[in-house]
């Protein structure tokens with residue numbers, strides 16, 4: 001990770017010499033994008049990240065550096081061109097009136113000084129700073145109309161977020177009504193989090209109910225914000241710290257500090273540790289102080305946000321496409337602890353990938369006991385030169401799976417033993433299956449199509465609540481079905497007989513009947529769930545949804561070319577190739593034929609009226625003020641007709657709807673030749689009269 005280039009100016013803006021050819025860069029960029037997209041999916045859609053934030057940031061930085069060196073390779077769908085995740089399903093998406101940017105990160109005092117130097121190059125007058133704790137939660141924008149809380153929107157992708165007003169109202173510290181509003185339209189931004197005490201309580205309760213627990217407070221807060229039942233949300237005890245204020249679209253005071261002061265006086269929760277700093281040395285002292293007190297607080301922090309205090313200077317500095325230049329996040333070092341490596345377990349995943357897991361002497365770190373940690377792959381084991389019995393350094397950076405990051409070689413006694421990578425698949429106990437490692441791959445894989453461990457994992461994924469949702473088909477039952485040879489792939493589930501299931505060891509009549517009913521019920525789970533359940537590489541829930549709506553049937557998707565696949569929003573070339581490869585496999589074709597024969601629904605069920613189909617898949621961008629419709633009303637109408645409203649005009653945009661005082665989006669639409677509608681044109685389209693788009697020249 002240390003050999004990534006140091007960008008000489010604002011990240012992503014400046015090109016530099018780069019010792020790779022364009023073709024190599026293209027390949028590296030594609031690989032990085034695919035990897036980042038995969039982690040985004042895990043993080044934002046499944047709320048189950050598998051790498052530390054730090055490592056994720058390093059991936060993004062590497063991509064930024066490559067793209068800076070080869071700007072012609074930047075595509076609009078590159079993760080560097082977006083601020084965060086795409087909004088999740090279940091809530092209405094609404095556009096942010098003022099974009100919610102993310103922050104650039106720095107990891108060391110020198111990098112913070114470099115940031116200051118960059119600021120000074122743009123603005124050389126005097127200014128001071130405000131330093132605030134960076135709360136590890138999720139950003140939320142609150143809107144107060146005439147002093148009343150009317151809207152709460154998650155950050156989403158920075159342009160569009162989820163409308164979660166009911167859930168936000170459950171945050172008790174928030175005023176529902178302002179005593180003395182500064183204007184008719186007030187936007188307050190802050191970070192929603194779950195206090196550590198509430199997090200522990202929640203996980204204990206989930207565990208008692210046999211439910212899946214959350215890996216960390218941030219995921220718990222994000223998962224809670226996405227619940228559709230505000231009563232459940234209220235019971236979880238979310239909290240918030242506010243840090244930004246807009247009145248009628250602009251910052252109302254001369255300094256950021258005055259905004260914080262007003263927020264406090266208006267009864268908003270503002271973190272008590274925010275501090276004004278005259279110099280960068282004071283900022284650095286603050287960072288050190290806050291980091292040392294980190295473990296004493298009832299909420300997770302992952303750094304300090306440093307902001308230029310005078311708003312006038314903030315405006316001088318401006319922002320990049322992704323982040324403001326006048327603020328930066330100083331990230332705390334991950335928390336590390338030393339313990340002994342007792343053993344290594346080799347796990348086989350549903351795609352056959354072998355992953356080494358470190359079995360540790362249990363140790364307490366950052367609020368949880370750690371007994372296992374990731375070793376990633378064989379290369380990592382060699383890089384670290386880690387051996388069984390070693391004293392190892394384990395890192396936990398506010399998230400999920402702790403990692404072994406180093407070895408205390410001085411502590412060796414000579415009794416340590418090398419870690420041996422198995423040559424045979426540990427998941428195929430009855431057969432001798434040699435593991436394979438494809439050229440350029442880091443992981444070993446079990447190539448055996450009938451690997452029972454792969455199969456068990458694939459079946460668990462198929463039956464999961466977020467997939468086909470087959471209640472009662474858990475680990476134990478799956479084990480029995482596989483061991484008895486009754487199920488060799490997921491299509492076999494649908495040919496099981498009641499007698500076969502009832503004959504399974506210790507499965508009562510009642511459970512057998514329930515299981516049969518659940519399996520039968522899952523046939524109508526629908527195309528979206530089926531596509532996710534099949535476990536096609538790269539196809540998570542979100543992509544499954546997109547593919548289902550784009551192609552409408554499993555058969556259409558199976559026959560789609562790579563070009564047809566990349567035409568779908570968010571599907572890149574790597575994913576398209578993987579999807580093609582999956583469907584080209586004879587076994588998968590056979591599997592699909594048997595699922596269809598069993599009566600599993602493989603087409604998108606078209607629900608609702610004909611209108612729903614009318615604008616299906618069409619993308620709209622709204623700009624300017626429409627004569628009668630508010631932006632929310634227009635969005636709702638378009639969505640009700642099956643369309644989608646996005647924030648930026650691209651080649652994939654079908655229509656741009658223009659009102660009074662349109663912004664740069666109109667010019668962009670004209671440049672790209674995207675059809676432009678006025679409100680009347682939109683209404684005609686919604687009513688099925690299909691008016692032709694206004695030619696751009698007539699505006």
Ligand SMILES: [Zn+2]
Nearest residue numbers: 425428446451
């Ligand atoms: Zn195997």
